[in-house]
Amino acid sequence: MVTSSNCLDGELVVLEPLSLDHVPALSLAVADGELWQIWYTSAPHPDEMKAYVEKALAQEAAGLALAFVVRCKHSGEVVGCTRICNWDQPNRRLEIGYTWYAKRAQRTGINSETKLLVLGYAFEVLDVMAVEFRTHWHNQRSRAAIARLGAKQDGVLRNHQLLKDGTVRDTVVFSIIDSEWPAVRQNLRFRLQQFQTAH
Numbered sequence: 001m002v003t004s005s006n007c008l009d010g011e012l013v014v015l016e017p018l019s020l021d022h023v024p025a026l027s028l029a030v031a032d033g034e035l036w037q038i039w040y041t042s043a044p045h046p047d048e049m050k051a052y053v054e055k056a057l058a059q060e061a062a063g064l065a066l067a068f069v070v071r072c073k074h075s076g077e078v079v080g081c082t083r084i085c086n087w088d089q090p091n092r093r094l095e096i097g098y099t100w101y102a103k104r105a106q107r108t109g110i111n112s113e114t115k116l117l118v119l120g121y122a123f124e125v126l127d128v129m130a131v132e133f134r135t136h137w138h139n140q141r142s143r144a145a146i147a148r149l150g151a152k153q154d155g156v157l158r159n160h161q162l163l164k165d166g167t168v169r170d171t172v173v174f175s176i177i178d179s180e181w182p183a184v185r186q187n188l189r190f191r192l193q194q195f196q197t198a199h
């Protein structure tokens with residue numbers, strides 16, 4: 001649900017609107033697992049975190065994005081971030097991306113609840129018709145996680161982007177459309193229940 005402070009509040013996490021105040025905590029989170037070392041992801045190096053946040057806030061100011069940090073309710077720590085981006089308001093479409101988590105937060109139920117909160121906000125508050133997810137062709141873990149959400153693969157954009165290491169990215173595009181959201185929501189709730197029962 002959306003609270004008065006514009007946070008998205010769940011059982012495991014609270015998603016807080018991103019600000020420059022979060023730079024130190026995000027720098028610590030991205031260092032857990034040295035996420036920037038994984039060549040096919042876009043997690044920033046801690047030294048680049050301020051510029052990363054400034055870019056997200058600039059996109060937000062332009063009406064193209066809404067950026068959040070992911071705070072674990074149990075520990076109180078910031079464990080990652082996610083973003084509504086490429087928000088095409090006239091066509092009621094957006095993308096959920098720039099999502100990464102500290103190693104300690106991976107495979108804990110945090111991603112499932114984060115996706116439940118952000119997708120719910122997109123479909124039920126922003127009233128979009130479709131939500132896209134995009135990932136690198138070589139990011140098999142991300143592709144599998146997106147498919148587990150219930151998203152369908154739309155296609156592959158070949159030679160889509162030049163990356164800073166000089167390689168060329170083929171981008172896999174997935175989407176969830178509004179008519180699919182009730183089943184996706186039910187699936188995410190079921191997965192969270194299973195996680196909580198197991199732990």
